[in-house]
Amino acid sequence: MVQLVTAHGERISNPEFDPWVQDMDHEHLLSLFEDMTVIRRLDVEATALQRQGELALWPPLLGQEASQIGSARALRSDDFVFSSYRENGVAYCRGVNLTDIVRVWRGNSSSGWNPYTVNMATPQIIIGAQTLHATGYAMGIQSDGADSAAIAYFGDGATSEGDVNEAMVFAASFQVPVVFFCQNNHWAISEPVALQSPVQLSDRAAGFGIPSLRVDGNDVLAVMAATRIALDRARRGGGPTFIEAVTYRMGPHTTADDPTRYRDANELEDWSAKDPIERIRVLLESEGALGPEVAARIQGKADTVAGEIRKGCIGMAEPEAMDIFAHVYSTPHSWLDRQQEQYGRYLAMLEPDDGRSAIVTGGQQR
Template sequence: MTPSDRDATGLLTRPDDFVQLITPNGERHRDAEFDPWVADVDAAALGRLYRDMAIVRRLDTEATALQRQGELALWPPLAGQEAAQIGSARALRDDDFVFSSYREHAVAWCRGVTPADVHIVWRGSAASGWNPYEHGMAVPQIIIGAQALHATGYAMGLAWEGSDAASIAYFGDGATSEGDVNEALVFAASFDAPVVFFCQNNQWAISEPVGLQSKQPLARRADGFGMPGIRVDGNDVLAVLAATRTALDRARRGEGPTFIEAVTYRLGPHTTADDPKRYRTDTELAEWRERDPITRVLALLEGMGVDVAGLEREVAAEADTAAAEMRAAITTITDPEPMSVFDHVYAERNSHLERQRERYARYLAMFDEADGSTAGTGAAASDPDGGAR
């Protein structure tokens, strides 16, 4: 990539261009614009990024197995997108705030959320897995694109308070077709909100290819909203780190939002309920496997003289331990009492909610009567005030 590849707004002018610092075969590609942003990343730091990606991939594999074995109701795999998530998340400060979709398990890992807390929701044992304020990360948003509005509103609040912290919204290529994302871009640009819009273009919005949704690279949409757009190789953890640091620096200096398109690929299904073989080819999958985000980092480290075999053994052992601990935690979770579903709907009880409680209690009591049980799963068994109202 050369300066001539960019137009006056700083956008890449050819759709196959993106910022890349590590090639798929592990060679270090020099870039005068983005190299300074990762000048501090030596072999040790690069090894830590590899560790993050390798452990998260192992946890993701274990989660898929748990779902197939009936321990999780559903699971949205992230395999292939490790560099996009780890590279961007490791650019954040503790006081920045993350608003994610349902696939950013690697981001949660970087924010200190335990794997068990990530998975408890997918088991159906809790409505949310962690306290957002303890980790600077909201619980995952299931409604496609809604988190972009949340991130923008939060960023506007940061600016009004005079903070130099920022927020970041993660979403997929499919979400760029949603009204919420476009409305968020309008508000962020209008109010110079310190927010980074991080789009993981994994090529498929469930079964629809990105080319059906956009005739131009998604990063070019930023130009229409009056903000910079950066198109980065999403399988290059170093390039993603550099691009995100650039965007965050701009936000901290009061210069407003940035849109990042991380070009990556979802190696697995959209969720474990999906069959990707119905809409994509084995050839396409094989081509993207050659651009794997983890193997290219290992190749670069080997070229830097690192004992890669030793590093792989060490990290693999750590990843296996993390996966075993996660499995043990998930498979021993106690199911919540049925009536607890009402506990945190409102701060105070009200007649509308009480009517629902009463109906649900009667419904549960039907099963107690059918099996002759007196212990019950009805309201009296779990209501601290002694029964349904």
């Protein structure tokens, strides 16, 4: 497993991977540290909003900050992201409006944002389906002769789904520019990864003819290096790459889950000692790059983002009843038009007549 920064915040050398992050000076490391700090604060705030009844559900990313930031910051603006429901840190990096990140979880919208304004598809709830979308998009990139790439994010549990395996078959067969980025957070809801696979998940890729990399997913530098390598291969026509970022889901699967029912508390304690943010903080402090003033500025930025997402969530306008029919198809569709007309007539039945409400029972009006 590739590692460039240990859990104790020590920078270690790796001749193969160091060249891919040689530009990561103190300024750039501080930027990554800020990103991770901000998205953890965002995540904590969204979890609090759900507990307070402002969101129906929320999928925490706590503990997976390095996997999301390290990979997302390796992307170009013309690359296209296909994610699951947990990559809210990636969405932040792509410039998704903070309110749009929680729009679906408040039940306000069926999507959240326009994918083409940020080159990131809205989150896919169906486990693993986004890998097929990413592969298809990458086939389009290949046909266009462009040098951009697609990246698909998914968890360890998704590797047991047929969609992921089918996507890798197509990607390998046509050698398309796609990166399969697996965040192995050790738990597919309540099922441990060891139950799903007797081998490392990265080893599965070889069966499809896809090269793989296995990195410390709590090491933002190692994740960035691996993602840059995979993207470079894709841009040069080398085809797909599978990355296994070994990390840990420190919170519940979603806010509807109780991990204490299936997870040993000692396991959480062990992984807490490998915290992705803490190791970069220690590294930066040891090299004199992170003092009290800089730390306060970064924390201030995190608090500002948290305030913005809370304000945007609570102040979100309620959707109109007929909005449910918007953005379902890209072109007019008679079947949908018929449903909309029928639903409109149903809503009209519920409106008071001349300002008076009437209830008809047994042939009499009350």
